[in-house]
Amino acid sequence: MATKYLFIVSMDVEPDKEALFNEVYAEHIGYVLKVPGVRGCTRAKTEPAAVVIGGEKKPLTGEGEPAYTAIYELDSPDILLSKAWQDAVEAGRWATQVRPYTKNRRHILRKAI
Numbered sequence: 001m002a003t004k005y006l007f008i009v010s011m012d013v014e015p016d017k018e019a020l021f022n023e024v025y026a027e028h029i030g031y032v033l034k035v036p037g038v039r040g041c042t043r044a045k046t047e048p049a050a051v052v053i054g055g056e057k058k059p060l061t062g063e064g065e066p067a068y069t070a071i072y073e074l075d076s077p078d079i080l081l082s083k084a085w086q087d088a089v090e091a092g093r094w095a096t097q098v099r100p101y102t103k104n105r106r107h108i109l110r111k112a113i
Contacts, residue, residue, distance in 0.1 A: 001112060003039045003073040007080060010066035010106040017101040021068075028094040029070070035084045037075035044069045066104045077109055 013021040029041045046062035046069075079085055089095070 001073065003075055004112050005074040005077055006110045006112070007072040007074055007077075008069060008106075008108050008110060009072070010069040010104075011102045012066050012104040013068065013098070014101045014103070017098065021098050021101070024093045024098045025070070027092050028089075028098075031088040031091040031094075032072065032085075035079060035082065035088050037079040037082075038085075039073040039075065041073070042071045044071070066106060074109075080109070 025043065029043070032038055033041060046065065046067045048062070049060045050057050051060055052058070074080070
């Protein structure tokens, strides 16, 4: 990992808006990646699976957790307070056409150790 900080954003979207959500999120990431100090972004969607721990198979359902996650690689937590970040997250169609249809939103910053 090239940066010391990960800003992790997770959410669900109303099922009838899922195609629009994925289309516009690609646009949204383009704006955010132009912010100085943002080095990358990886998106993920929960996938049901299982894991064996201590000889016992345990389901990984993600129940109650948001289905979608974006992980932004940042040089500094201060980026999240910058004017460039504020402008980027309001740019394009995201703020008006998608954000209102998201729910179960979670935001957290992690520092690599």
